[in-house]
Amino acid sequence: MHIKTLSLKNFRNYESEEITFSDGINILTGANAQGKTNAAEAIFFLCTGYSPRANRDRLVIKNGTETAEIKGLAGSKYGDVSVRIIFNKNDKKNVYVNGMQVLKIGELLGNMHSVFFNPSELKLVQESPEDRRRFLNVSLSQMSKAYFYALSRYNKILAQRNNLLKDPDRDVIFDTLPVWDQSLVKEAAKIIASRNAFLEDIAPIAEEKHAIISDGKESLKMKTESGYYGSEEDIATALYEDLKTALERDIRLGYTSIGPHRDDIKFVLNGDDVRVFGSQGQQRTVALSLKLAEAEIFYKKFGEYPIVILDDVLSELDKKRQRKLVAAVENMQTIFTATGIDRTVFKNKNYRRLIIENGKVKKYED
Ligand SMILES: Nc1ncnc2c1ncn2[C@@H]1O[C@H](COP(=O)(O)OP(=O)(O)OP(=O)(O)O)[C@@H](O)[C@H]1O
Ligand SMILES: [Mg+2]
Numbered sequence: 021m022h023i024k025t026l027s028l029k030n031f032r033n034y035e036s037e038e039i040t041f042s043d044g045i046n047i048l049t050g051a052n053a054q055g056k057t058n059a060a061e062a063i064f065f066l067c068t069g070y071s072p073r074a075n076r077d078r079l080v081i082k083n084g085t086e087t088a089e090i091k092g093l094a095g096s097k098y099g100d101v102s103v104r105i106i107f108n109k110n111d112k113k114n115v116y117v118n119g120m121q122v123l124k125i126g127e128l129l130g131n132m133h134s135v136f137f138n139p140s141e142l143k144l145v146q147e148s149p150e151d152r153r154r155f156l157n158v159s160l161s162q163m164s165k166a167y168f169y170a171l172s173r174y175n176k177i178l179a180q181r182n183n184l185l186k187d188p189d190r191d192v193i194f195d196t197l198p199v200w201d202q203s204l205v206k207e208a209a210k211i212i213a214s215r216n217a218f219l220e221d222i223a224p225i226a227e228e229k230h231a232i233i234s235d236g237k238e239s240l241k242m243k244t245e246s247g248y249y250g251s252e253e254d255i256a257t258a259l260y261e262d263l264k265t266a267l268e269r270d271i272r273l274g275y276t277s278i279g280p281h282r283d284d285i286k287f288v289l290n291g292d293d294v295r296v297f298g299s300q301g302q303q304r305t306v307a308l309s310l311k312l313a314e315a316e317i318f319y320k321k322f323g324e325y326p327i328v329i330l331d332d333v334l335s336e337l338d339k340k341r342q343r344k345l346v347a348a349v350e351n352m353q354t355i356f357t358a359t360g361i362d363r364t365v366f367k368n369k370n371y372r373r374l375i376i377e378n379g380k381v382k383k384y385e386d
Contacts, residue, residue: 021096021133021324022353023063029089030082031107032058034379041355042372042386043095045346048357050376056357057138059376060331063355066092066103067134067327068162069115069125077111094132097324101131126168133162133318137311138331144310145294145303149284156215156283159314163321167214174207174280182275193271201263204279209256211280212248218317219244219285226306226313230289233305233344240306241288246280304336312348325352334358339365 022043028034033055048056057073061080064072074080081088091104104116115122117131143151161168181200187193223242230240248255259279263270266278287294287306294306311328318326328349334342335358342365350369361373373385 021094021322021326023066023092023094023132023327023355024100025093026059026062026066027089027091028059028062030085031062031088031090032080032082032379034058035082037380039374039381040384041353042370043353045349045366045369045371046353046355047361047366047371047373048355048376049360049373050382051359054376055379056376057331058379060136060138060329060355060357062090063092063327063329064134064136065090065105066094067132068158069105069113069128072136072138073140077107077113078109081107081109092132094327103128103132126165126172129162129165129168133322133326134329135159135311135315135318135326136329136331137308137333138329139333139336141307141311142300142303144307145287145298149282152285153281153283155310156218156285159317160214160218162326163318164214167211170207170210170214174204174211177204177207178276178279178281185270185276186274190271197267201260205256205259205263208259208279209248209252212246212255212259212283213252215280215283216244216246216249221317221320222310222313225316226309229309229312229316229348230305232348233309233341234302235340235344238289238302238305240294240309242310243286243288244283245286246283301337301341304333305341308333308345315349315352328352328354330354331357334361334365 023041026039026041028037028039039059048059050056061071061073071077071080086109088107089104091102093100093102102118106114115125115128117128122128144155157171161171177200181197181204184193184196184200219242226242227240230238248258262278270277289298289302289306294303298306315325315328333345334356337345339362342362346365346369374381375383375385
């Protein structure tokens, strides 16, 4: 899958611009604050319906204007697909796939695929389990609508369950909960089983990517601790029992203390926990390896790579790791952003350089 053109109207610092990408390596370069990340963000938006950095959709509308529009034309092995999103001040957006309006984000997912990495993705390794679950959710939702819908339903039921746990009338809790928990564990089991399968697939590939980028110097191990394995039915049964056991504690806490909303992934590098002992460059390499592995999983599942968006990644890696990274993405459409490039890193590679200045592509260099 590759994006051919991206049109932006009143999107962030872009007034009206169409950007044309090559199906190989693209490098958006330019000084700070010219719109490189904004363009990368727009592509991710077309794939997932949300921004990797704004928590309010209206923030993307160019200051002083009322609506923004982004449109992407992508080529896939099934033919071309176009996605268009119109943003309004009230945070409601209109989404069109091949000219037809889609009313649910679930219907947008799966039309354009991408893997996105920018420095804040380091949270994936450094920060809370929530960031690691977000990684799982974003990537699994792009791959499976069933996952996306199970997750939405699970979150809804979980919020209601947590409210119920705070009810002062214990009889109400004990009468109502068993029925709710039946629905809760059904959705939870779908989520856990999908994550288990995904992690089983992705771990060895991420470990291999890490070895490549670190030139064999580091050995990564990925571990998960969901605690529930087997078929969806097995998982549902075990979780239902555990919820019963945890009930008194959950009432005391006022929230549900077990389930997929508590899952985590652990990264171990040469025997040590990366979160605690890893250097910045090592943590970055782990996060990056995970994203590259995600791209490989997409390939296995759909027979083509997603659009790989690597925002501001190069400057943080040493030359050797940069070279390894570029070699690792050579057969995927990749969109790098950087303030400048070191030509030695891209020696003998085909790439398109796009110089971005103040919301315009000033120059294309192939
Ligand atoms: N809604 C908006 N309206 C107008 N301008 C905006 C809006 N949102 C962001 N911008 C502007 O976009 C610019 C930032 O663009 P972007 O993040 O793409 O920069 P960049 O080229 O990636 O820079 P860097 O090299 O620093 O990462 C900022 O100057 C910001 O003021
Ligand atoms: Mg940027």
